[in-house]
Amino acid sequence: MRDSSHQLSQKVGSTIHQPIEKIVADLLAAVGEDPARHGLRETPQRVARMYAELFSGVGMDPRDAIDAIFDEESTDPVLLRDVTFYSMCEHHLLPFFGSARVAYIPNGRIAGISKLSRALEVACRRPQVQERLTGQFADAVHSALSPIGVAVELEAEHLCMAMRGVQKPGARVITTAVRGDFASGDWNRDSLLALLRRDA
Structure with a gap:
């Protein structure tokens, strides 16, 4: 794409x-x-x-954005962090925005790194909820690459909570999605999440 x-x-x-x-x-x-x-x-x-x-992402599949895939035998983890994103809450049509992290364990294939950000952007550009967005991004990476495992974490502020209603600016929502069976190798769900959340 x-x-x-x-x-x-x-x-x-x-x-x-x-x-x-x-x-x-x-x-x-x-x-x-x-x-x-x-x-x-x-x-x-x-x-x-x-x-x-x-809303240009409505009707588009985020996994189609991951269209630069390369054969690579490494099973060392790949971590992309501090990816800024913006989306629109479908309940009030107000923005929510924040930072994304994604980590995956390759299983013979790796993605062009910018394509991961592009997949997130496609998923963002539609009426959304953060919980669904997190899962859609994880599903896109998992479907496109068939990795051993993938973990996604989004942290965002919601203007529908900051500027109306309870009016709590600065409150952050954190959502996580993990995909993969982790049947073999040195990595499991907990170790991948620990990598995802590791400070620089």
């Missing part, structure tokens, strides 16, 4: 811009604003373009 998120949003945008623009204009009017005033006149178009980008 070679399309950037911008290219994907352009493809999606041509079909969704007009209905989103109308919805945003109606929303502004419903809260007592004038959609025709100078500062808001182009807001529906801007919001439509934004949603086309933020």
Whole structure:
């Protein structure tokens, strides 16, 4: 999969811009604003373009992003950490964002490292919940590489909790997903999680 998120949003945008623009204009009017005033006149178009980008992963399979795979006999662990991500909570359509870590034990194949980040991005660009996102990312890596094991951890702040409702800015949600049977070798679920959470 070679399309950037911008290219994907352009493809999606041509079909969704007009209905989103109308919805945003109606929303502004419903809260007592004038959609025709100078500062808001182009807001529906801007919001439509934004949603086309933020939801460009809808209907896409994150594992397809892992399209650079190489034969490699090493079974030494691979750890990618501090990957910034942004997604949209499907309950309130407000962002949640944070940092991701992924570790896997190769089983004859390794991925181009940037493709792991790309798979996460595809999974992020849709209405999401953090728990599902964590599992989808782990499933994508496991399906694409068939590793001995893979572990994913996401840590994120949710604006639906920070700026509304209980209003607790700075609170972080941590979710973890582990895939693999760990039937042989020196690694098991606990040791892979320990590697994932190890400080630099």
